[in-house]
Amino acid sequence: MLLEVKDLHAGIEGKEILKGLNLQVRKGEVHAIMGPNGSGKSTLSKVLAGHPNYEVMSGEVLYDGKDLLEMEPDQRARDGVFMAFQYPVEVPGVSNSQFLRLAYNEKMKHLGEEELDPLEFNDYLKEKAKIVEMDPQFFKRSVNEGFSGGEKKRNEILQMAVIEPKLAILDETDSGLDIDALRIVAEGVNKLRSEENAIILVTHYQRLLNYIQPDFVHVLAGGKIVKEGGKELALELEEKGYDWVKGATN
Amino acid sequence: METQFDESFKARLAAEGDAAIKALRERAFAAFTDKGFPSLKDEDWKYTNVSPIAKETWKTATAGIELEHEDAGIRAHELLERFKYDRNGLTALNLAMAEIAVIKIAKDTVVDEPIELNFAAAEGTAIFPHVVVIAESGSKATIVESYSSEARSFTNAAVQMLVEDNASLKHYRVQKDSPEAFNYGVTEVTLGKGSFDSTNINLGGAISRHDIELKFTAEGGEAWVDGLYMLDGEQHSDTHSTIDHAVPNCISHQTYKGVLNGRSRGVFNGKVFVRENASGTDAQQQNKNLLLSNDARVDTKPQLEIFNDDVKCSHGATVGQLEDEEMFYLLTRGLPETLARNLLTYGFAEEVINKIEIEAIKSDLDATVLNRLHAEI
Ligand SMILES: Nc1ncnc2c1ncn2[C@@H]1O[C@H](COP(=O)(O)OP(=O)(O)O)[C@@H](O)[C@H]1O
Numbered sequence: 001m002l003l004e005v006k007d008l009h010a011g012i013e014g015k016e017i018l019k020g021l022n023l024q025v026r027k028g029e030v031h032a033i034m035g036p037n038g039s040g041k042s043t044l045s046k047v048l049a050g051h052p053n054y055e056v057m058s059g060e061v062l063y064d065g066k067d068l069l070e071m072e073p074d075q076r077a078r079d080g081v082f083m084a085f086q087y088p089v090e091v092p093g094v095s096n097s098q099f100l101r102l103a104y105n106e107k108m109k110h111l112g113e114e115e116l117d118p119l120e121f122n123d124y125l126k127e128k129a130k131i132v133e134m135d136p137q138f139f140k141r142s143v144n145e146g147f148s149g150g151e152k153k154r155n156e157i158l159q160m161a162v163i164e165p166k167l168a169i170l171d172e173t174d175s176g177l178d179i180d181a182l183r184i185v186a187e188g189v190n191k192l193r194s195e196e197n198a199i200i201l202v203t204h205y206q207r208l209l210n211y212i213q214p215d216f217v218h219v220l221a222g223g224k225i226v227k228e229g230g231k232e233l234a235l236e237l238e239e240k241g242y243d244w245v246k247g248a249t250n
Numbered sequence: 251m252e253t254q255f256d257e258s259f260k261a262r263l264a265a266e267g268d269a270a271i272k273a274l275r276e277r278a279f280a281a282f283t284d285k286g287f288p289s290l291k292d293e294d295w296k297y298t299n300v301s302p303i304a305k306e307t308w309k310t311a312t313a314g315i316e317l318e319h320e321d322a323g324i325r326a327h328e329l330l331e332r333f334k335y336d337r338n339g340l341t342a343l344n345l346a347m348a349e350i351a352v353i354k355i356a357k358d359t360v361v362d363e364p365i366e367l368n369f370a371a372a373e374g375t376a377i378f379p380h381v382v383v384i385a386e387s388g389s390k391a392t393i394v395e396s397y398s399s400e401a402r403s404f405t406n407a408a409v410q411m412l413v414e415d416n417a418s419l420k421h422y423r424v425q426k427d428s429p430e431a432f433n434y435g436v437t438e439v440t441l442g443k444g445s446f447d448s449t450n451i452n453l454g455g456a457i458s459r460h461d462i463e464l465k466f467t468a469e470g471g472e473a474w475v476d477g478l479y480m481l482d483g484e485q486h487s488d489t490h491s492t493i494d495h496a497v498p499n500c501i502s503h504q505t506y507k508g509v510l511n512g513r514s515r516g517v518f519n520g521k522v523f524v525r526e527n528a529s530g531t532d533a534q535q536q537n538k539n540l541l542l543s544n545d546a547r548v549d550t551k552p553q554l555e556i557f558n559d560d561v562k563c564s565h566g567a568t569v570g571q572l573e574d575e576e577m578f579y580l581l582t583r584g585l586p587e588t589l590a591r592n593l594l595t596y597g598f599a600e601e602v603i604n605k606i607e608i609e610a611i612k613s614d615l616d617a618t619v620l621n622r623l624h625a626e627i
């Protein structure tokens with residue numbers, strides 16, 4: 001088991017948002033977590049990534065058999081946990097390529113593998129950028145600064161491509177994308193999907209799942225998983241709306 | 251009253267061949283004798299204590315600039331006459347002792363190579379460079395003013411610049427003195443319907459202060475006055491800037507950033523005046539400070555004085571720590587905390603350094619910033 005979330009209660013500023021969440025993810029699987037706005041999708045993503053403002057009240061999260069909640073966010077990242085942000089952060093004055101090279105090299109250092117110098121890394125980055133059809137002109141620009149919403153999301157997937165995480169949590173990577181960008185990003189994710197990693201797609205809409213076929217769909221409402229099934233569940237949800245599952249919480 | 255500069259002033263005066271300038275020096279020295287060094291009681295100097303400079307005994311030395319002023323012509327004389335030597339004792343002392351150099355960029359001339367002015371005072375010495383730059387109409391040039399003085403030295407410099415209509419002048423002032431040096435500098439700019447783009451980097455000095463004053467004199471002028479002060483240890487750095495929109499339809503942009511570590515202290519005082527007749531003015535000013543330690547401190551005071559309604563003005567100042575969300579973002583990409591902090595700090599400073607178009611200066615400053623952060627990025 002790559003990830004095991006057991007009866008997780010977590011929240012922010014004393015307010016409980018996740019109220020007993022269970023989730024199991026194995027290598028090679030793609031899981032979709034769907035839920036209405038405010039249901040706690042980003043809360044789950046941030047708790048897994050280790051955001052310091054979120055507090056875990058009870059429960060357990062095992063990653064590769066280790067206690068994930070005990071690990072610092074940067075440790076988690078070097079160990080293969082990646083979260084694509086719903087709202088990627090701008091980092092003025094730091095170029096994208098500089099940033100990506102540092103992230104890449106930290107991971108390599110952690111694995112005891114060879115780091116890349118700027119020239120070598122540039123070649124590596126050019127290859128990776130093809131996965132999300134990203135223009136190399138974005139390498140020199142400050143991280144996410146002045147990027148459109150869609151470019152930011154694409155940049156998140158580029159980071160995923162560079163870092164090659166074992167567990168990728170993509171928080172609403174589809175939101176704010178037009179149909180072409182959605183296709184590019186989704187195809188990028190499909191290319192990165194492998195038997196060696198697992199992906200959690202966090203989304204409000206079903207449309208992303210037309211492009212990325214999940215193995216499992218979980219519906220989050222009221223801080224819990226209220227329904228689980230295969231990819232057909234997403235379609236049913238699309239048809240019946242979230243009110244259908246909201247009823248299930250009561 | 252007697253001052254420690256009496257002897258060296260006599261020598262300077264004796265060597266002065268130009269009667270008008272001789273008279274000017276005498277007036278300036280009288281002003282210095284009268285005013286002495288600025289004190290904390292002066293409103294403009296309340297955060298910057300220069301008594302450690304006044305207490306030292308200085309040996310006047312040459313700044314090593316070789317341009318003659320005799321053939322400078324009438325314009326240079328006019329500019330020197332206009333220099334506000336009586337703003338304080340230090341500017342008065344500068345003009346009295348001034349080692350004058352004149353740089354003239356002739357009408358419609360484009361000078362590709364940067365014009366470099368390098369100043370370095372040796373230990374125990376004081377230097378008084380005074381440079382007059384005249385960018386005639388339609389000309390284009392870049393002035394690089396660098397300071398790399400030794401410990402226990404005193405640099406008291408002035409640069410006057412006249413930018414005429416359709417001229418475009420870039421100006422870099424890079425102060426990398428020893429952290430035990432004293433540096434005072436004044437930059438006076440008169441800008442016609444042309445452009446002036448200035449970047450001021452303050453990294454060195456135990457006590458450093460830079461006064462930069464720009465006055466628009468014709469409609470359609472545009473100016474950038476930006477800067478970075480990056481301090482550590484016991485360093486103290488003060489910037490006073492004044493942008494005077496004395497005529498209509500001019501644009502000024504100003505971004506000053508401070509990175510303060512250790513027990514250092516930064517001061518930023520930015521005045522923008524929009525005169526009664528100066529409608530159509532567009533003036534933006536911001537000062538952002540990053541405090542890296544609990545003992546570092548900054549006093550910032552952006553001041554906007556507007557006497558006209560038809561203007562677009564904004565100003566603001568911030569003092570803060572690194573942004574938590576930016577930190578978290580870098581951590582989630584596997585960067586250890588120290589590296590993440592350093593990278594964000596570097597990025598903060600880079601916003602100003604990135605502006606520099608001369609690769610050698612830019613990469614030198616990059617390296618200096620990283621070195622300051624003890625980081626390899
Ligand atoms: N910083 C915060 N302080 C207080 N409440 C918050 C904060 N962030 C999110 N919430 C609340 O937590 C709930 C879940 O939010 P979130 O996890 O962002 O949901 P989703 O991503 O599913 O839209 C919402 O009710 C939201 O208002």
Ligand SMILES: [Mg+2]
Pocket residue numbers: 041042043086171172
């Ligand atoms: Mg969300």
